Every structure is written in C-alpha cells, then in structure tokens.
Amino acid sequence: MTTHPLRIGTRGSPLALAQAHETRDRLIAAHPQLAAPGAIEIVVFKTTGDRILDRTLAEAGGKGLFTKELEEALFDGRADLAVHSMKDVPTQLPDGLEIATLLPREDPRDAFFARSGGGLADLPAGAVVGTAGLRRQAQVLELRPDLTVIPLRGNVQTRLSKLDAGEVDATLLALAGLRRLGLTDRITAVLEPETMLPAVAQGAIGIEIRSADDATRALLAPLNCAETMVRVTAERALLSALDGSCRTPIAALAMLDGEDLHLRAKVLSTDGRIIFRAERRGKAADAESLGADAGAEIRAQLPPDFFAAAPH
Numbered sequence: 234m235t236t237h238p239l240r241i242g243t244r245g246s247p248l249a250l251a252q253a254h255e256t257r258d259r260l261i262a263a264h265p266q267l268a269a270p271g272a273i274e275i276v277v278f279k280t281t282g283d284r285i286l287d288r289t290l291a292e293a294g295g296k297g298l299f300t301k302e303l304e305e306a307l308f309d310g311r312a313d314l315a316v317h318s319m320k321d322v323p324t325q326l327p328d329g330l331e332i333a334t335l336l337p338r339e340d341p342r343d344a345f346f347a348r349s350g351g352g353l354a355d356l357p358a359g360a361v362v363g364t365a366g367l368r369r370q371a372q373v374l375e376l377r378p379d380l381t382v383i384p385l386r387g388n389v390q391t392r393l394s395k396l397d398a399g400e401v402d403a404t405l406l407a408l409a410g411l412r413r414l415g416l417t418d419r420i421t422a423v424l425e426p427e428t429m430l431p432a433v434a435q436g437a438i439g440i441e442i443r444s445a446d447d448a449t450r451a452l453l454a455p456l457n458c459a460e461t462m463v464r465v466t467a468e469r470a471l472l473s474a475l476d477g478s479c480r481t482p483i484a485a486l487a488m489l490d491g492e493d494l495h496l497r498a499k500v501l502s503t504d505g506r507i508i509f510r511a512e513r514r515g516k517a518a519d520a521e522s523l524g525a526d527a528g529a530e531i532r533a534q535l536p537p538d539f540f541a542a543a544p545h
C-alpha cells in the first residue's frame with residue numbers, strides 16, 4: 234500500500250470526470266483497501282484542448298492537445314495515473330511514460346442526431362450537418378455529397394441546443410461518450426461502421442503511468458481488458474504507419490471474434506471524394522503487424538503530398 238494517496242489526473246470535462254470516476258471505481262473493486270478515505274485523489278488539470286473553444290482542433294493543430302498537461306503532471310508527480318480517451322492520445326508517447334491499462338471498450342460507433350429523425354441517409358437534400366471532426370465531415374460528404382458540413386463544437390448540451398435552434402439539421406457524436414454520460418435519449422440513429430467508420434480507438438479509455446512506477450502498474454493490472462488491448466493495438470499500429478496529422482481524416486476499426494481479428498481502415502480527403510481503404514483478417518496475436526501492414530498498404534497508395542495538402 235502506498236503511503237501517499239494514489240492521484241488520478243484527469244481533464245475537467247463531464248466526460249473526462251466520468252472516466253476518472255469509472256477508473257477509481259474499478260480500482261476500488263480490484264483493491265478494496267483503496268476505498269479508505271483519502272486513498273485515491275482525483276486531480277483535475279486544464280489542457281490546451283480545453284482552452285481552445287473558438288477554433289476547431291484541426292485548425293489549432295499539433296498533437297497531444299488533450300494529453301500534454303496530464304503527462305507533465307505524471308512527470309512531476311502531481312499525478313500517478315492519467316485517464317485518457319485513447320482517441321485523443323498520440324501514437325508516440327514521451328519517453329518514460331506508457332499506457333499501462335485499457336479499460337473495457339465502449340461501443341465505438343458514432344451516434345447521429347437529426348431534427349427530422351433517422352440517420353444520414355434520411356436527411357433531406359441540402360441539409361446542414363454540424364461537426365468539427367474532419368473524419369466525420371469526410372464520411373458525411375462521401376455518402377451525401379449534397380449536404381453542407383459546418384463546424385460545430387462544444388459539449389453535448391451546447392450542440393443539441395444549436396440543433397434545436399435550427400443552426401444545423403443534424404450532428405454526430407461518439408456513442409461511447411454519450412453512454413458514459415447517460416445522454417443517449419435524443420439519438421436518432423447509430424451509424425454502422427460501413428457508413429461511418431469510427432476514429433482509431435474511439436470508445437477506449439487508456440491509463441497512462443510513469444514507466445518506472447511498478448507499484449501503480451501492479452494496481453492497474455487487474456483492470457486491463459485484453460480484448461480492448463488487441464483491438465486498440467491494431468488500430469494504433471495502423472495510425473502509426475500512416476503517420477497522419479489530425480488534419481487528415483483517418484478511420485479504423487478492429488473487431489475481435491475469439492482469436493480472429495478483423496481490421497478495416499480508411500483515409501479520405503476532407504471533401505470525401507478521394508478514399509483509400511485497407512482490410513485485414515488475422516490472428517489476435519498479430520494485431521500490431523496487421524495494423525502496420527494495413528497502414529503501409531494505404532500509405533503506398535497515397536499521393537506524396539496527401540497529408541501535407543490537407544486544407545486547414
């Protein structure tokens with residue numbers, strides 16, 4: 234048992250806090266002594282991503298917008314573990330830190346909210362979809378080139394009030410976050426991966442620690458979900474092989490059936506007109522090489538300036 238409290242570092246958004254609380258609850262379930270008052274402390278940090286409210290994340294650019302301050306807190310000892318949406322975690326971690334544990338993944342699909350009900354295919358011609366995510370924008374335009382996509386940021390409530398006010402006709406959000414916040418009641422459709430392939434690691438929560446901190450690693454070991462680890466390993470190996478920026482729409486989803494891994498991946502132009510795909514089936518044990526291989530296949534098809542030419 235550690236002498237100081239185990240400090241869980243988190244962002245302050247409602248979703249981040251829900252994920253930090255889930256982590257604490259799972260730690261206590263695995264180690265009942267951690268239920269003692271003061272044994273676990275949740276420490277909130279503001280990240281660059283939280284400060285950027287007026288621009289889209291793609292415009293802000295740079296990787297690690299949601300992770301850097303939490304990583305600094307790990308290095309300084311202001312936190313012993315940092316809870317992240319793995320979707321926001323760059324593939325290259327700083328030396329001395331590692332993702333020790335992945336919690337069981339939530340449903341990775343995207344949820345759709347349309348004022349007129351239904352899914353993407355049901356929207357009237359020329360409807361306006363609000364999303365700040367380039368992956369979602371590209372796939373919306375792929376399926377429905379007649380639609381207009383405009384940037385829409387903010388938390389779930391903000392977005393839904395803009396939908397109600399008629400600023401947009403529809404919007405999309407990760408189903409995982411909505412489930413974790415209990416905000417699924419206004420969803421009008423859940424988009425299948427064939428229509429809207431999720432972001433790499435969407436719905437997965439990762440816990441980052443100092444690589445030298447064996448005590449915290451041991452505490453977290455029983456929380457790890459092996460299936461999630463295999464799926465996220467394949468998806469992140471693909472992302473790594475593509476070495477994309479967050480200005481490039483990249484989507485990938487690995488599913489596991491026993492030991493059989495199925496990986497689908499897609500890179501698009503932001504207007505949804507140019508699409509590169511790769512698909513792999515293989516064994517769970519080969520997750521990393523399957524992902525890297527699928528990434529290399531897409532990379533080989535891309536025009537040399539494809540990433541650099543992505544509009545801001």
Ligand SMILES: NCc1[nH]cc(CCC(=O)O)c1CC(=O)O
Pocket residue numbers: 318319320321405406407409410434435436437438
């Ligand atoms: N980029 C923000 C972000 N990071 C993780 C989630 C949702 C939860 C998840 O994917 O685990 C969201 C919001 C969204 O995309 O709707």
